[in-house]
Amino acid sequence: MKRHDVIIIGxxxxxxxxxxxxxxxxxxxxxxxxxMPFRDKVCAGGLPLNIENILPSNLKSFxxxxxxxxxxxxxxxxxxxxxxxxxxxxxxxxxxxxxxLREGTNVHYxxxxxxxxxxxxxxxxxxxxxKYSGKFLVGADGVGSFVSIQSGLAxxxxxxxxxxxxxxxxxxxxxxxxVFLGYNFLGYGWTFPKEGxxxxxxxxxxxxFIKGTVNKFDRGITPIKVFPISLWNVAxxxxxxxxxxxxxxxNLVDPFTAAGIYPSILSSxxxxxxxxxxxxxxxxxxxxxxxxxxxxxxDEFRYxxxxxxxxxxxxxxxxxxxxxxxxxNYLLELAQEGYISYKKIxxxxxxxRRIPVKIAYALVKIFIR
Numbered sequence: 188m189k190r191h192d193v194i195i196i197g198x199x200x201x202x203x204x205x206x207x208x209x210x211x212x213x214x215x216x217x218x219x220x221x222x223m224p225f226r227d228k229v230c231a232g233g234l235p236l237n238i239e240n241i242l243p244s245n246l247k248s249f250x251x252x253x254x255x256x257x258x259x260x261x262x263x264x265x266x267x268x269x270x271x272x273x274x275x276x277x278x279x280x281x282x283x284x285x286x287x288l289r290e291g292t293n294v295h296y297x298x299x300x301x302x303x304x305x306x307x308x309x310x311x312x313x314x315x316x317x318k319y320s321g322k323f324l325v326g327a328d329g330v331g332s333f334v335s336i337q338s339g340l341a342x343x344x345x346x347x348x349x350x351x352x353x354x355x356x357x358x359x360x361x362x363x364x365x366v367f368l369g370y371n372f373l374g375y376g377w378t379f380p381k382e383g384x385x386x387x388x389x390x391x392x393x394x395x396f397i398k399g400t401v402n403k404f405d406r407g408i409t410p411i412k413v414f415p416i417s418l419w420n421v422a423x424x425x426x427x428x429x430x431x432x433x434x435x436x437x438n439l440v441d442p443f444t445a446a447g448i449y450p451s452i453l454s455s456x457x458x459x460x461x462x463x464x465x466x467x468x469x470x471x472x473x474x475x476x477x478x479x480x481x482x483x484x485x486d487e488f489r490y491x492x493x494x495x496x497x498x499x500x501x502x503x504x505x506x507x508x509x510x511x512x513x514x515x516n517y518l519l520e521l522a523q524e525g526y527i528s529y530k531k532i533x534x535x536x537x538x539x540r541r542i543p544v545k546i547a548y549a550l551v552k553i554f555i556r
Contacts, residue, residue: 191217193462194312194321196300196334199228201434201451202327203288207243208459210292214466218294218327219314228281229351229412231379231386233364235449235526236274241456249287252278252381254364259515260404261506262369269515275522276364278379278386300333303430310429323462323473324430327455330417332436340427341437345420347374347445349390350398354407356385368506371400373499378405390416390445392499418442419450419488422481426473431458439484443491443498449526450484457483490529497536501547508541 193209195202198220209216220226239247253274260266299315303324312319326334335341358380367376367389374391387405390396398413417438425437433439434451441450457479465471498509508514517535521527536544 188311189217189317189319191215191319191321192466193217193323193325194219194310194319195325195327196312197327197329197332197434197436198222198289198292198294198296199285199327199329199434199451200288200448201436201455202325203285203292204243204246204452205325205327205433205455205459206292206294207246207288208456209462211243212459212463214463216293217319218289218292219298219300219312219319220289220294220296221299223296224289225282225286228285229349229388229414230281230448231351231377231388231446232279232281232284232381233379233444233446233448234277234279236277236523237526238277238449238452241449241453245291246288249279249284250382252361252379254278254362256360256363257515257519258363258365259510260365260367261502261510265506265510267510267512267515268363269512269519271516271519271523273523275519278364278381280381280384280386300328302337303334305429322429322466322471325458326430326432326436327434327451329435330415332432334430335432335436338427338430338432340425340430340432341423343421343423344438345418345442346393347390347416347418348393348396348413349388349416349445350396350401350411350413351386351388352401352405352407352409352411354385354387354405354409355383356407357383358385365404367404368510369502370403371395371397375499376401376404416440416445416447418445419485420492422485424474424477425454425480426458426461426476428473429471431461431473431476433458439480441491442488443495443529453484454480487529490533494529494533494536497544497547501543501550505543505547508539508543 193216365378376389389400439450440447
């Protein structure tokens with residue numbers, strides 16, 4: 188049996204950065220990854236500027252594309268191009284980015300997690316190849332997490348369905364991020380130009396997704412890949428005793444944009460602090476992680492969820508208010524500060540004098556809690 192202090196299931200951004208944070212503190216860990224190096228990952232690949240502030244010290248120089256302009260379109264009938272002249276978002280190719288994050292970690296590729304057992308002495312993990320023992324188990328195995336299912340953590344799921352295709356094409360202007368609204372109900376579309384590729388996709392709340400929506404604004408002939416995303420919905424425990432969840436395994440996905448990389452890495456940074464403290468004190472209780480998530484992430488997620496309830500259902504009513512240069516520039520300036528504060532946006536929406544937004548806000552307060 189192979190022994191490690193911490194056993195991490197999943198080698199995406201959450202699992203990989205957790206491994207680095209633990210390694211920096213001299214804590215032995217292993218990643219069990221069912222995929223292979225440079226595994227395919229469908230994802231728009233958008234990263235806020237302050238991602239560098241939460242990455243482990245050796246992972247800040249990653250390959251990226253910077254966006255300084257945004258083109259926002261509503262059903263081809265109303266659009267706006269804003270140019271801030273300086274970066275407000277990064278874009279990465281996920282296969283390259285994930286592999287970069289895994290470099291220097293102890294990863295066992297091509298190995299599938301089966302189950303775990305817990306007793307007073309520790310955790311025993313069974314895979315399709317062998318078994319491991321450790322002091323702590325971390326589920327970083329994304330949407331449909333087996334660790335989540337077996338532990339009973341993060342039960343509350345709220346899914347959207349998304350589609351993506353990557354067209355091997357050099358964009359005319361790689362500095363423009365494109366956002367498409369109104370083409371699908373309760374969702375949006377995007378095109379992210381990158382080095383030699385354009386990543387395009389669309390997504391909508393489960394039950395409203397229609398495959399092929401991306402073809403309405405991207406004519407590139409490339410196979411479409413469809414995948415689920417588990418959005419944050421309510422605050423619930425993501426840790427108990429020796430077991431914890433990070434990233435999308437714990438539904439830590441922005442409920443407004445459906446972006447998951449930043450909260451994944453932030454959750455791993457927070458959990459690493461709790462694991463280090465437990466090992467130092469020789470205790471077995473990861474529940475302080477729940478408190479850190481409440482303090483550092485959940486408040487913003489609550490505002491993001493409320494804004495989502497105002498924004499997507501009422502786009503036909505509010506699109507001309509939203510797609511105004513003044514408001515878009517305000518959002519981009521917030522983005523330049525790092526990770527957009529939904530609390531600031533909500534306060535601005537709450538105090539608006541524009542009738543369509545006031546109506547949408549009033550209806551949300553009445554019908555949506």
